[in-house]
Amino acid sequence: MTARVSAPRSAPVSGTIVRLGVRSVFGRRRGALLFILPLVLVGLAVLVRVLVGEDPTAASDTLYALGLAVIVPLVALLATTGVLAPEIDDGSISYLLAKPISRHTIVISKLVVAAICVLIFAAVPMLVAGLILLPDEPRLALGFALGSLVGGLAYCALFALLSVLSRHAVVIGLIYLLIWEGLLGGLLDGVRWLSITRWAGAIVEEVADLALVENLGAVYSVVAMAVVTVLGTWLTGRRLRAFNLTGDE
Amino acid sequence: MTTIRLEHVSRWYRNVVAVNDVSMTIAPGVTGLLGPNGAGKSTLIALMSGFLAPSTGTVTLDGDPLWRNEQVYRRIGLVPEREALFDYLTGRQFVVANAELHGLPDPGAAAQSSIALVEMSDAQDRVISTYSKGMRQRIKMASSLVHEPAVLLLDEPFNGMDPRQRIHLMELLRTMGAEGRTVLFSSHILEEVEQVARQIEVVVAGRHAASGDFGAIRRLMTDRPNRFVLRTTDDRRMASALLVDPSVRGARLRSEGGIELEASDFGRFSEVLPRLAREHGVRLLEVTPTDESLESVFAYLVST
Numbered sequence: 001m002t003a004r005v006s007a008p009r010s011a012p013v014s015g016t017i018v019r020l021g022v023r024s025v026f027g028r029r030r031g032a033l034l035f036i037l038p039l040v041l042v043g044l045a046v047l048v049r050v051l052v053g054e055d056p057t058a059a060s061d062t063l064y065a066l067g068l069a070v071i072v073p074l075v076a077l078l079a080t081t082g083v084l085a086p087e088i089d090d091g092s093i094s095y096l097l098a099k100p101i102s103r104h105t106i107v108i109s110k111l112v113v114a115a116i117c118v119l120i121f122a123a124v125p126m127l128v129a130g131l132i133l134l135p136d137e138p139r140l141a142l143g144f145a146l147g148s149l150v151g152g153l154a155y156c157a158l159f160a161l162l163s164v165l166s167r168h169a170v171v172i173g174l175i176y177l178l179i180w181e182g183l184l185g186g187l188l189d190g191v192r193w194l195s196i197t198r199w200a201g202a203i204v205e206e207v208a209d210l211a212l213v214e215n216l217g218a219v220y221s222v223v224a225m226a227v228v229t230v231l232g233t234w235l236t237g238r239r240l241r242a243f244n245l246t247g248d249e
Numbered sequence: 250m251t252t253i254r255l256e257h258v259s260r261w262y263r264n265v266v267a268v269n270d271v272s273m274t275i276a277p278g279v280t281g282l283l284g285p286n287g288a289g290k291s292t293l294i295a296l297m298s299g300f301l302a303p304s305t306g307t308v309t310l311d312g313d314p315l316w317r318n319e320q321v322y323r324r325i326g327l328v329p330e331r332e333a334l335f336d337y338l339t340g341r342q343f344v345v346a347n348a349e350l351h352g353l354p355d356p357g358a359a360a361q362s363s364i365a366l367v368e369m370s371d372a373q374d375r376v377i378s379t380y381s382k383g384m385r386q387r388i389k390m391a392s393s394l395v396h397e398p399a400v401l402l403l404d405e406p407f408n409g410m411d412p413r414q415r416i417h418l419m420e421l422l423r424t425m426g427a428e429g430r431t432v433l434f435s436s437h438i439l440e441e442v443e444q445v446a447r448q449i450e451v452v453v454a455g456r457h458a459a460s461g462d463f464g465a466i467r468r469l470m471t472d473r474p475n476r477f478v479l480r481t482t483d484d485r486r487m488a489s490a491l492l493v494d495p496s497v498r499g500a501r502l503r504s505e506g507g508i509e510l511e512a513s514d515f516g517r518f519s520e521v522l523p524r525l526a527r528e529h530g531v532r533l534l535e536v537t538p539t540d541e542s543l544e545s546v547f548a549y550l551v552s553t
Binding site for chain 1: 295298300301302316317319320321322323325326327329331333334335336337338346347349350351352392393
């Protein structure tokens with residue numbers, strides 16, 4: 001009996017899991033949606049530009065209400081659940097878990113894939129849409145791109161936790177976006193303290209020198225998003241450490 | 250030598266008990282985990298592979314806890330029952346990925362030898378979604394063998410295999426057991442288990458019903474009373490003749506016709522029945538065993 005054992009690896013990211021994750025996101029039909037969402041954003045930006053012209057208010061309203069509040073969280077939701085939920089649903093995640101790898105490495109690797117998706121399908125399209133809407137004001141485009149990336153990351157960590165807690169992560173994620181971020185966020189002013197979209201907005205404000213969310217400091221927002229990202233990632237790993245394979249019996 | 254030890258392990262889901270106070274030791278060699286569907290076999294394998302925490306009791310691998318201890322997977326290979334795999338990969342890519350995740354120095358070579366072991370070399374470059382059930386089973390097997398684990402746990406590995414694949418897998422398991430690995434597989438088919446396993450653990454309704462080599466289990470199962478329904482040309486005459494013989498424990502005339510019969514010694518009864526029928530000039534129209542299902546065998550085992 002020979003046991004080939006190599007030294008324990010402590011790398012926080014596994015190249016193999018990232019590779020598998022990329023293929024799993026794009027290997028499914030849901031992956032196509034990731035291409036459609038940024039097209040909708042850029043398409044609408046073109047439309048607004050043609051109909052309204054170069055108007056700062058129209059530009060920031062479009063980028064905030066459509067981009068930051070809809071496209072970014074949806075891309076994060078699709079990418080994160082796409083990389084985690086199917087494997088948890090069908091149990092194939094056991095092939096990743098039955099390995100001497102830290103559970104946090106698995107989660108971080110999966111989140112790297114989701115973050116790459118957010119960069120390509122949310123942040124970059126926001127930059128492009130921003131430049132289409134206001135070509136003379138690159139700071140606006142840059143601010144929204146940065147806000148999308150940071151906010152998207154926080155969303156990914158939150159949805160990752162949701163994916164390991166429930167088999168209905170997509171539905172719950174959508175309800176959360178619709179009710180909390182959308183409906184209540186618009187009605188109740190206090191929600192801004194606990195709203196990722198509004199935190200991301202505060203970062204855009206800081207970079208692009210705009211007024212999107214009232215009375216929400218950029219420092220608070222950055223700290224809040226860092227806390228959500230780190231805590232979400234850590235809790236996801238912790239939960240994965242106690243993964244139950246059965247459930248049929 | 251690697252040993253899995255369960256000590257007074259129970260596991261319940263809310264108020265449903267899946268595994269009830271089970272203590273067993275899985276030693277090197279091939280062990281069969283036998284029991285009807287829903288008996289708790291998958292729960293036991295999940296407990297033994299660190300994918301489930303016992304509600305009470307302990308499960309250890311050479312003294313190390315299995316729950317929340319990812320380092321045990323250096324020594325464990327698990328072949329889950331569920332068929333889901335990374336369907337978008339080829340068989341080879343899947344096994345190589347498993348080798349990489351184990352941190353093996355040469356993942357490609359390890360994957361090749363393990364794919365060859367399960368005779369999947371020809372189909373290794375096909376996408377897994379095109380695989381048959383048996384091929385999936387074998388590529389799962391290859392992925393779990395890639396790091397040459399000391400322990401191999403297989404949940405219903407023979408499901409969906411054709412006879413040739415079945416024989417091949419049985420040989421493979423026997424070889425691995427002979428090499429000193431600890432191999433445990435679950436099945437609900439006695440014949441399947443006794444062809445491969447030296448040691449058999451029987452679980453019924455979450456309880457550890459019996460343990461021993463296959464001869465002992467086989468005896469337990471065949472020495473139990475057998476029930477039959479006979480239809481003859483003269484039921485009353487046949488029943489009275491049979492009651493005289495010690496192999497018959499009881500007989501009852503059914504109102505709708507026929508005899509309900511309980512035999513205590515199946516071997517003797519099967520020889521006595523036709524002889525007595527001939528001697529008394531009665532024709533046997535039908536002899537039907539009424540409790541041959543595995544469940545009744547298990548039920549009997551539990552009650553003894």
